[in-house]
Amino acid sequence: MFSGLDGSAKRSLSCIGTDAAGNQYLISIENSFPGLDDREYDLLNTRVDKSYFLPTKNNLKALAELILHAPIVAQERYDLRDIAWLEKTAGVDLKLAPEIKKSTVIYRLASEEDVHDEAISKISLSNVELGMWRLKFYPEDNAFRWKAVSSFDLKTV
Amino acid sequence: MLAVKLKQIKDSILQCAPHVLVLKLTVIFLLLYDYAENDFRALSFVITFITVLMLLSDKMLLNRLLWWVVFAVMAVVLIRFMTSIDNHKYVIAYWTLACALSVGASKTEEVLKFNGRCLIGLAFLFAFVWKILAGEYIDGSFFTGTFISDDRFWVFSKSLMGMTADALQASDDLFRYFEIYPNPVSELIFLSASGLRVTALAVSYWTILIEGIIALTFLVPSKHGFFANRDFFLILFLITTYFIAPVSGFALILCIMGLANVERSRRNTRAIYIAAFFLLQLCEFAPDVKDYLLQI
Numbered sequence: 202m203f204s205g206l207d208g209s210a211k212r213s214l215s216c217i218g219t220d221a222a223g224n225q226y227l228i229s230i231e232n233s234f235p236g237l238d239d240r241e242y243d244l245l246n247t248r249v250d251k252s253y254f255l256p257t258k259n260n261l262k263a264l265a266e267l268i269l270h271a272p273i274v275a276q277e278r279y280d281l282r283d284i285a286w287l288e289k290t291a292g293v294d295l296k297l298a299p300e301i302k303k304s305t306v307i308y309r310l311a312s313e314e315d316v317h318d319e320a321i322s323k324i325s326l327s328n329v330e331l332g333m334w335r336l337k338f339y340p341e342d343n344a345f346r347w348k349a350v351s352s353f354d355l356k357t358v
Numbered sequence: 359m360l361a362v363k364l365k366q367i368k369d370s371i372l373q374c375a376p377h378v379l380v381l382k383l384t385v386i387f388l389l390l391y392d393y394a395e396n397d398f399r400a401l402s403f404v405i406t407f408i409t410v411l412m413l414l415s416d417k418m419l420l421n422r423l424l425w426w427v428v429f430a431v432m433a434v435v436l437i438r439f440m441t442s443i444d445n446h447k448y449v450i451a452y453w454t455l456a457c458a459l460s461v462g463a464s465k466t467e468e469v470l471k472f473n474g475r476c477l478i479g480l481a482f483l484f485a486f487v488w489k490i491l492a493g494e495y496i497d498g499s500f501f502t503g504t505f506i507s508d509d510r511f512w513v514f515s516k517s518l519m520g521m522t523a524d525a526l527q528a529s530d531d532l533f534r535y536f537e538i539y540p541n542p543v544s545e546l547i548f549l550s551a552s553g554l555r556v557t558a559l560a561v562s563y564w565t566i567l568i569e570g571i572i573a574l575t576f577l578v579p580s581k582h583g584f585f586a587n588r589d590f591f592l593i594l595f596l597i598t599t600y601f602i603a604p605v606s607g608f609a610l611i612l613c614i615m616g617l618a619n620v621e622r623s624r625r626n627t628r629a630i631y632i633a634a635f636f637l638l639q640l641c642e643f644a645p646d647v648k649d650y651l652l653q654i
Contacts, residue, residue, distance in 0.1 A: 213537065213540045214540075215539050215540040215541060227538070227539050279535065279538065281535070284532075284535070286528075287528040287531050287532050288528075288532065290524050290525055290528035291525050291526075291528035291529040291531075291532055292525060292548065292549045293528070293529055293532050293546060293547065293548055293549065294546075294547040294549060295532045295535065295536060295544075295545075295546055295547075296543070296544060296545045296546075296547075297535065297536070297543075297544050298539060298541040298543040298544045299543070300539060300541070301535070301538055301539050301544070307538065332540060332541070334540035334541075336503070336537075336540075337499065338494070338497065338498075338499030338502055338503060340497060340498065340499070340502075340555065342547060343547060343548040343549075343555065344545050344546065344547040344548070345503065345536065345545065345546040345547075346542075346544075346545045346546075347540040347541055347542060347544065349542065
């Protein structure tokens, strides 16, 4: 998201998946993807976690395809109830995108265990939107905002 | 009594030939530093085994083949994790290569000296250029975010900017919410952060300045005037940086390469590097001390 202490550039990826019924899912791509084989895992993990992912159309397309062709499952539920208290304590005004306020569940690619676990509902996507962002600080109003670097939208055919 | 004892220790260490001392410190460093980590236990064992042999015998220490084997092990790790490995592991591998090349050469001390100076100079030059190009050091935004989101810096955020531990924890929590989904709509505004901004700018410019000076003084082959103080600048950087951001691998390898570059006759400067090498081991404990200070 930021330069590292060494000054090297870092970026963040955002991902929203859509299923056939039109429901949207925020998908975490900062964490590991245990459903992938070693080579794919390394490829993805390296691309996402470190600063070496080049936001070219080809790279984004390859990443979107990986996500699109694997089922996703719910990963984590964020509790936003205490935001007001945190804002008051920190002296911070946090404005979140409606997508986060609407759904506080973050999804991830299904792991091998998930795939065989009938209790976990697996969601198949029909569309993946990927975005590459940089976090920028605006000193004039002491604010952090996201700045788009690149984006890609992959639909199933 | 203690002063006399310390002087005896200093004299006995400095009696050692400079290149042998540098190679021994490198070996101690490699023995303590787990280069391959958990990824290649067998390769870690190879490095440990060879470095123990080198510590036990000066003949082994000056064996070129053993240094090449250690470098080959590092090369395997580097190639396997090329894009994700910590960048100071590249520097450690380059320095090990320099050791391998120096051992058996007719002027081992000179080879180590030249490579140490070039590696430090180039590492700091690249760091300096990166920081200028990224822009986030110039406008202070990097440290503004870091002071809030990186708990290694919280003790300074607390003492220099008067932020409470609760406020820092709350800011960090909000930062994490903010990072869940990058988008053009979300924003995070610090309503009262004037002290934060001034401190972030001061730390940013200090970092750029000291790294630029180290690059300049190590790359320009002059031993006079301003350039004669290169060791002072490097030690100042090591102490002011790595007790705050404890990356001991980077700190110790810089310390060894700095020592390799010091003239044989400058005993006090060599002694300071050696003392720094052992003192910097303590930077591993800095997070615990900072946690304690944060609670006060």
